[in-house]
Amino acid sequence: MIRIKDFCYWYPGQDQPALDGIDLEIPEGQFCGVVGPNGAGKSTLCYALSGFAPHFFHGTWEGELQVGKRDVPRSTLGELAGEIGLVFQNSFNQISGARFTVREEIAFGLENLGLKRKEIERRVEETLALIDLEALAERSPFALSGGQQQRVAIASILAMQPKLLVLDEPTSQLDPRGTQEVFKILDKLAGRGGTTVVLVEHKLEWLAAFADRVITFSQGRIVLDGSAKKILADEKLLKLGVGQTQFTQAAAAVQKKKFIPRSRPLPVTLKQAQKFFE
């Protein structure tokens, strides 16, 4: 699905690349988490995957970046819009402002794609049901909570039926309930098998519970890559400034006091932690 080979990207006027020699393959339907300290290149990866780097930010690039059969840096944003969806952290800024109800907001992207009204109606209804927004369909997007607005933002992108959904810290401004709503949707999408999800996220407990794979970035490079459970238990994350899940931290502290043997692998999810402490 995603094939990146020796990809580098420089923002305009910068000598240091924001992405430096990225090699990455992500198969279709995988739920892939991306972690790393601030300035590591996570957001730039999102922009590169969706074509905003270089098409929106300009700058220079080299290497290969393909999503499906689409050569992303050589395609226009208009061509990419229906195939690769990008969701940002600020839910308010993703509301178009040009539509008055949630239903019409979800239809906005489909209207821009020039789909027929019947098809727009069908996709909007399908997406409302998928994201569980039917009860809010006639409400103003501006009258919703942050979590609900983020769900509308995701729904608006999903209605365009992208093959790849890229999310840049979509839960950073949400409370635990809003975070749970977003993760449940992503789990449902990746679970259906069709949509590949790339999610930049600092809330490691949630990644541990839902992601198939975690990639760690530092200084524009991939430094760790593997299954979510393996990577999130890795002590190197602490040195990289990413941190660890609360479960891992608690277990590591107990292991340090030698109450539990060091041979036992550190937990990253609640279930694993329960087993660990039993």
Added chain:
Amino acid sequence: MHGTLFVSGNSGLHRLHPLTKLALTFLFLVFAATLPNLLWLLAAFVILLVPMSAWGGLLRPFLRSCLVVITPFVISLSIIQGFFTPGETPLFHLAGFVLTGEGLLAGLTVASRILMALGGALLLMLSTRPDMLMLALTRSGLPGSLAYVVLTSIQIFPRFQERAQVILEAQQARGLEIKVNIFKRLRLLVPLMGPLVLSSIVDVEERAMALEARAFSRPGRKTSLLALADSPGQHLARWGLLLLMLALIGWSIWRAISS
């Protein structure tokens, strides 16, 4: 509907094509500019605008909005024109100034012209969804980006007011005194406008990206979830209204020349 005057309904007025209603609004504007005196203007308002608002089931919100908008004009124009327009019928003396009948009539005439023009615009806004109007205009050739700017300003402007309030409260929490005289209040705009403008600039970039992610600048034909009902009769009516407007303007020019 959030941030608009639109009152939902299914009346004949609501169902009219937005361009037909826009043509009527322009006709009322032409009436406001060309009808010769107060009597004609008030008659047009009562015979045309009031029944139309009743047809749309909008009589109460229409009259209430007219009253709210026109009252300050009636008062200010009556005073200014009444005291400062020369006339031969004194009605009232105040501190050496004389309110004349001719001046009062001139003030009321200007106010009724404003009432006529505003009434037409109000009727359009009360009975037409802004996005429907913009859709009709874009289909008639208005650039989509311009329609977007109009629609977003309706909804996003109140959000900027909310943000300004949040910034103001944050500044107050840090000791900024706002209950001060007018000159000091003007100086308060600096700590308010700085964060407001800067945060808005940051927002613009993200908002532009969000629009691009939804194929906003994609070339090619755009469609709409909204359905616009039109008919040959309405199409003809719009041409008729245009001709009527031209005739009224011509009549007004002829009257001006002949007098």
